[in-house]
Amino acid sequence: METTSFYEQVYAVVRLIPRGMVMSYSGVARQCGYPGRARAVGYALHATPPTGRIPWWRVINAQGRLSIPNNEISSLQHDKLIAEGVQVGEDLRVNMRIYDGEMIVYEKIRLKRKT
DNA sequence: CCAATGACCGTAA
DNA sequence: GTTACGGCCATTG
Numbered sequence: 347m348e349t350t351s352f353y354e355q356v357y358a359v360v361r362l363i364p365r366g367m368v369m370s371y372s373g374v375a376r377q378c379g380y381p382g383r384a385r386a387v388g389y390a391l392h393a394t395p396p397t398g399r400i401p402w403w404r405v406i407n408a409q410g411r412l413s414i415p416n417n418e419i420s421s422l423q424h425d426k427l428i429a430e431g432v433q434v435g436e437d438l439r440v441n442m443r444i445y446d447g448e449m450i451v452y453e454k455i456r457l458k459r460k461t
Numbered sequence: 462c463c464a465a466t467g468a469c470c471g472t473a474a
Numbered sequence: 475g476t477t478a479c480g481g482c483c484a485t486t487g
Contacts, residue, residue, distance in 0.1 A: 352484070370470090375469090383482075383483060383484075385469045385483060385484080386484045387484095393485085402468080406468090407470080408471085409469095
């Protein structure tokens with residue numbers, strides 16, 4: 347499996363997502379320095395080792411939906427997010443207006459969080 | 462090397 | 475607001 351710099355980058359960025367926040371695949375790709383490789387990010391996360399060290403559940407698609415086709419895993423992600431205080435709709439939807447951590451700028455996030 | 466696959470995105474209707 | 479298409483690109487067979 348080697349370093350696979352791309353994987354490393356992706357994991358590093360995902361690990362930086364604060365608790366109670368979410369980020370889109372494209373956002374992760376951009377933070378990695380690879381804009382436009384959102385799809386590859388998705389692939390990388392799919393290959394994420396179950397070490398539990400990587401908060402993969404905080405990564406969702408740009409439409410605020412949980413893009414995991416597998417029902418079991420998607421429900422798991424749903425529970426994880428709920429446990430962190432992220433409000434997920436019944437249709438597996440998240441309000442990106444509030445929980446978007448695109449820039450990983452904590453102050454900005456806090457500003458957005460009001461009520 | 463080529464073809465198929467996929468936890469996606471942006472734009473258009 | 476939503477659905478449908480084409481285009482990304484890394485990984486696997």
